[in-house]
Amino acid sequence: MLGISVNIFVVYLLFLSKQIGANELTFELPDNAKECFHEKLKVGSKYTLEFQVVTGGNYDVDLELKSPSGRVLYKEAKKQYDQIEKTAEEEGVYVFCFSNEFSTISHKVIYIDWRVDGDPEHEIKGNSPQVAQGALTMIESKVGGIHENLEKVIDYQTHHRLREATGRARAEDLQERVQIWSLGQFILIIIVAIGTVLLLRSFFTDRRPASSMSWHR
Amino acid sequence: MGNQSFQFLVFIVLQLILTTQALYFHIRETERKCFIEEIPDQTLVIGKYKVELFDAASNTYLPSTPGIGMHVEVKDPDEKIILSKLYTSEGRFTFTSHTPGEHVICLYSNSSAWFGGQQLRVHLDIDIGEHAVDYQQISAKEKLTELQLRVRQLIDQVEQISKEQSYQRYREERFRATSESTNQRVLWWSIAQLLVLVIAGFWQMRHLKGFFEAKKLV
Numbered sequence: 001m002l003g004i005s006v007n008i009f010v011v012y013l014l015f016l017s018k019q020i021g022a023n024e025l026t027f028e029l030p031d032n033a034k035e036c037f038h039e040k041l042k043v044g045s046k047y048t049l050e051f052q053v054v055t056g057g058n059y060d061v062d063l064e065l066k067s068p069s070g071r072v073l074y075k076e077a078k079k080q081y082d083q084i085e086k087t088a089e090e091e092g093v094y095v096f097c098f099s100n101e102f103s104t105i106s107h108k109v110i111y112i113d114w115r116v117d118g119d120p121e122h123e124i125k126g127n128s129p130q131v132a133q134g135a136l137t138m139i140e141s142k143v144g145g146i147h148e149n150l151e152k153v154i155d156y157q158t159h160h161r162l163r164e165a166t167g168r169a170r171a172e173d174l175q176e177r178v179q180i181w182s183l184g185q186f187i188l189i190i191i192v193a194i195g196t197v198l199l200l201r202s203f204f205t206d207r208r209p210a211s212s213m214s215w216h217r
Numbered sequence: 218m219g220n221q222s223f224q225f226l227v228f229i230v231l232q233l234i235l236t237t238q239a240l241y242f243h244i245r246e247t248e249r250k251c252f253i254e255e256i257p258d259q260t261l262v263i264g265k266y267k268v269e270l271f272d273a274a275s276n277t278y279l280p281s282t283p284g285i286g287m288h289v290e291v292k293d294p295d296e297k298i299i300l301s302k303l304y305t306s307e308g309r310f311t312f313t314s315h316t317p318g319e320h321v322i323c324l325y326s327n328s329s330a331w332f333g334g335q336q337l338r339v340h341l342d343i344d345i346g347e348h349a350v351d352y353q354q355i356s357a358k359e360k361l362t363e364l365q366l367r368v369r370q371l372i373d374q375v376e377q378i379s380k381e382q383s384y385q386r387y388r389e390e391r392f393r394a395t396s397e398s399t400n401q402r403v404l405w406w407s408i409a410q411l412l413v414l415v416i417a418g419f420w421q422m423r424h425l426k427g428f429f430e431a432k433k434l435v
Contacts (some may be wrong), residue, residue: 020350022344023239023240023341023342023343024254024345024348025252025341025343026251026252026253026254026255027250027251027253028251028253035242036241036242036243037241037242038240038241038242039239039240039241051320073291079365094422109253114240128354140363140364141366143364143367143368143371144367146306146371147367147370147371147374150371150375150378151374153378154374154377154378154381157378157381157385159383160385161255161381161388163383164385164388164389164392165388167392168388168391168392168395169397171395171396174399175395175399175402178399178402178403178406179402179406182402182403182406182409182410183406185406185410186406186409186410186413189410189413189414189417190413190417192392193417193418193420193421196421197421197424200425200428201428204428204429204432204434216271217382
């Protein structure tokens with residue numbers, strides 16, 4: 001009982017000493033808009049930013065990552081997806097901005113995965129009561145390995161889901177457009193057919209009998 | 218017994234401290250910010266946020282301003298609102314999805330201004346599925362050893378993976394249905410347009426022939 005209390009307390013202390021954060025967000029970036037996110041980081045924190053444009057236009061967006069002192073750490077234009085892994089060298093507020101200012105008509109849906117120092121909120125670390133040191137550590141390391149592999153599986157699943165979402169959004173857009181344009185064309189054909197006939201009739205009906213009679217003289 | 222309640226108290230206090238450090242962004246008072254989360258069904262989603270108001274006098278963001286509340290609105294894939302509540306400047310909302318698909322989580326402040334307004338800083342942290350499970354709480358409640366906790370975590374992860382796989386199958390089915398519907402539409406509209414063109418052609422010829430015969434030009 002006391003051992004577990006100490007265990008939990010050590011885990012708490014571990015959390016206090018580290019900056020934590022793991023966030024998966026999908027948001028819509030309207031055309032001509034810029035969206036910025038900030039986070040305060042300590043020196044030595046490892047952070048990972050992954051983004052992917054899910055739907056919209058040419059599937060590209062500008063990204064800029066700045067350190068607290070204003071130094072540009074990453075600046076790329078019109079990228080579809082990328083992964084940035086860095087270690088914080090300065091303490092302060094880091095900001096990354098997505099920009100869709102080059103596009104005037106298409107709004108984009110962007111998925112971001114922001115991780116700081118892994119995700120200790122649901123990682124389990126601590127000094128376990130060492131009963132049988134050798135055997136316990138081997139099981140623990142195996143379990144730890146399985147955990148990491150499962151994390152990778154979940155990551156791959158997320159990427160698969162995003163790509164499928166892109167394809168599906170395009171297919172649904174196509175379906176709608178086929179319907180609307182086909183209907184429009186159908187109506188246009190009918191209008192043009194009737195219009196041609198009416199136009200021809202109008203050539204032969206206004207003040208023509210008199211002139212045609214004079215013609216055939 | 219006293220030790221356990223002390224544990225919980227420390228745990229809750231630490232949770233409050235920890236939620237202040239998260240990703241944040243700025244919005245205006247009247248602006249509405251939405252996030253899309255694509256999740257399988259029966260998935261737990263926990264969101265934590267904290268709002269700070271910009272104070273022009275001190276040029277900083279004041280924490281925990283009273284009077285500022287945030288509406289949290291969650292829509293399910295069928296555009297039905299499944300959660301719509303007003304929370305204080307620091308809140309925690311939870312919901313479980315009942316249909317798989319794109320859920321939209323919208324945040325907007327309860328400001329009474331018509332337009333513009335001051336800037337707000339919103340700290341946000343959204344956890345989905347197995348990320349939403351709090352292992353410290355489970356460990357404290359069920360008194361599990363570290364190994365048992367790890368195995369529990371593995372079970373939760375595998376459960377999420379299998380849920381996501383069946384969701385993937387559902388989505389692929391929808392994708393296929395959409396493609397086949399497009400195929401059908403292209404086929405039928407092409408046939409219809411072809412028929413309309415042929416009928417229009419015949420009608421035009423017949424009508425004009427009758428017209429010119431009536432006008433004694435043919």
